[in-house]
Amino acid sequence: MEPKGKKILIADDEPDILEILEYNLTVEGFTVIKAKDGDEALHLAKQQQPDLIILDVMMPRKTGMEVCQILRSQPDFANTLIIILTALNDEASHLKGFEMGADDYVSKPISPKVLISRVNALLRRSFRSDDSIIKIGDLQIDKEQFLVKYHGQDIILAKKEFELLALLASKPGRVFLRHEILNQVWGADVIVGDRTIDVHIRKIRQKLNIDCITTVKGVGYKFELGTT
Amino acid sequence: MEPKGKKILIADDEPDILEILEYNLTVEGFTVIKAKDGDEALHLAKQQQPDLIILDVMMPRKTGMEVCQILRSQPDFANTLIIILTALNDEASHLKGFEMGADDYVSKPISPKVLISRVNALLRRSFRSDDSIIKIGDLQIDKEQFLVKYHGQDIILAKKEFELLALLASKPGRVFLRHEILNQVWGADVIVGDRTIDVHIRKIRQKLNIDCITTVKGVGYKFELGTT
DNA sequence: CTATTCAAGCACAGTTTATGCCAAGACGGA
């Protein structure tokens, strides 16, 4: 639905490499964030919530391995894709990279094209489940046509309402934390008041007129069809 | 570790390689199916529906590339993981492999260990299953849904109660000191009275209505299912 | 075996917090 390029964070202490990768990724339509050491990478990752992170191993102030391990220990980054990039090509490093929870481990030198194709391969797989039509019981959400149907009845939702519903319905039963919702629907950097989410939820509940969004106090919301 | 039991199809025309890979994957707990050419690979893929397929490029009767392309064109295999294995290490082949829809492209010679770690990396992400669900006997704690089930019965816990239970249940039998619990559930800086923990424990015991939290006087609490 | 002691259990009540809901303003496109 959205040609909104995925957000990629690159961390490397060599400016040349950062430049080259940034250029190539930007051309491909990605949004690129750059970090020049481990600590900066961690900080930017938390702040920007990128979809994919490329980490060089040899970096000052925390190596790529360390950063990877730290990120993976946080639930927020359990689903973030991580590629480790390194000059080392020995088996032990390779294994260690995957042990740290990396999704791919690439040895330098590497052509930008190959790296991009690996990035695409990872993203393709992770977001493949973005089915454009979600069906749950009598409810049908068509992301492409921006349409919600219930019992064959068309229901008209505003943009934010729709995106919010689509997000919740994309994983029925799963609880979405408030800040997850903010990140996904509004974007990581946007700041909106606490009440905004509630109001949209209320409108969805009103319009759908069925009990399908459960609130988990202190945590977030989840989509759930009549589990009477 | 985990009950993997994933089904893997290997296709290569060199019997030696088949043997080596089969051995190593079997040791890791995978179920292995072997094919010695492209057509056989296709046939076995359809028949056995493996979770992951490893394809050598150089094979008689359809190359790995061709097999990959054919598989990807069928909805049944849209989600099947595919690794392409090859002696060619040039950029063009690399790119072509990903273009065909492969999830990973590995150049020979490759150590079985590295291949296995790549296999695991792919499977880990695709079947990103249940480290978010803790199951102990009839009790089931789903962190993703923020839900506790006992005997199929849903039990609703408040946030702190849930986090507390999840913590204790994360290591059954292990005793958690009071200050450990405070750190994990409340946060290191927050200061709350001594009785607070007791109260929450009591509520959990009430709601679950089973004897699963043992108190170790003077030390802390531990989770333990009625080893009557 | 009993008394002592102190951690933990317990009920209740006060406080805090999250969310629901409303109404009104801001924004933006036709």
Add this chain to the structure above:
DNA sequence: TCCGTCTTGGCATAAACTGTGCTTGAATAG
């Protein structure tokens, strides 16, 4: 400008959380 959408702040309410004071019970010492 009008109209639908988005956002915000205030207020009410229900739920969650925490502290108090008392009771219970288990370990220990005598």
